[in-house]
Amino acid sequence: MNKKVKRLLAVVAASLSLHVLAEGCGFHKEVIEEVAFCHNEYPPVVPTGKITPEKLVAEQEEFRRYYQSYQVDTGTVASLQQLSVPTDIVAIIATWCPDCHRETPRFIRIIDEIDNPNINVTYIAVDRNKKDEEGLAAQFEFSRIPTFIVMQNGLEIGRIVERPTRSLEQDLVEILK
Incomplete structure (x- = not known):
C-alpha cells in the first residue's frame, strides 16, 4: 500500500477513535438507525x-x-x-x-x-x-x-x-x- 493511502487510513482511524471517546455512550441520530458509539465486545443479546x-x-x-x-x-x-x-x-x-x-x-x-x-x-x-x-x-x-x-x-x-x-x-x- 502506498504511503498516502496508509496516511489517509491512519487519519480516518484516529478521527473515529477521537469521535468515539468524545461521544461516550451517546447516540447519533443522523444515520438510518440510532447507533451507540461504544465497545462492541459485549454480547449481542443484552438484557432490557x-x-x-x-x-x-x-x-x-x-x-x-x-x-x-x-x-x-x-x-x-x-x-x-x-x-x-x-x-x-x-x-x-x-x-x-x-x-x-x-x-x-x-x-x-x-x-x-x-x-x-x-x-x-x-x-x-x-x-x-x-x-x-x-x-x-x-x-x-x-x-x-x-x-x-x-x-x-x-x-x-x-x-x-x-x-x-x-x-x-x-x-x-x-x-x-
Whole structure:
C-alpha cells in the first residue's frame, strides 16, 4: 500500500477513535438507525427492561468489579440516610456501555450504603437503540446513559447524566438538598 493511502487510513482511524471517546455512550441520530458509539465486545443479546441491582452485580463481571472496589464517601451521604421525603430514582442504563459499567455499580453501592427505605430506585436497561421491550425508558427523555432521574412527588427534581459533575455522592446530595 502506498504511503498516502496508509496516511489517509491512519487519519480516518484516529478521527473515529477521537469521535468515539468524545461521544461516550451517546447516540447519533443522523444515520438510518440510532447507533451507540461504544465497545462492541459485549454480547449481542443484552438484557432490557426493569432489572434488579442484584442481577446486574451478579451477572455482569464489570459491574461486580466496580461494585466491590468502590469506596462510598460515607460522610457525604450521611444526610441521605435521614431523608424523610419519599424519593424515586429511575436509572436508565445498559450492560454494553462502558460509562454504565463504571457509574451504575458505584450508584448501586451508594444506595446500598444509604439504606434508606424512602429512596426507591428502578433500574431500566436499554439496548443500543435506547429501547427496552416494555417501553419503560420511552417514558423519559434522555439521550445519554447512564441517566439517573431523581423525582419527588412525581416531579423530576434533578438528574445525573453519563457521569457526575463532582461525584455521584455529592451530585445526589446536591439534588436532594
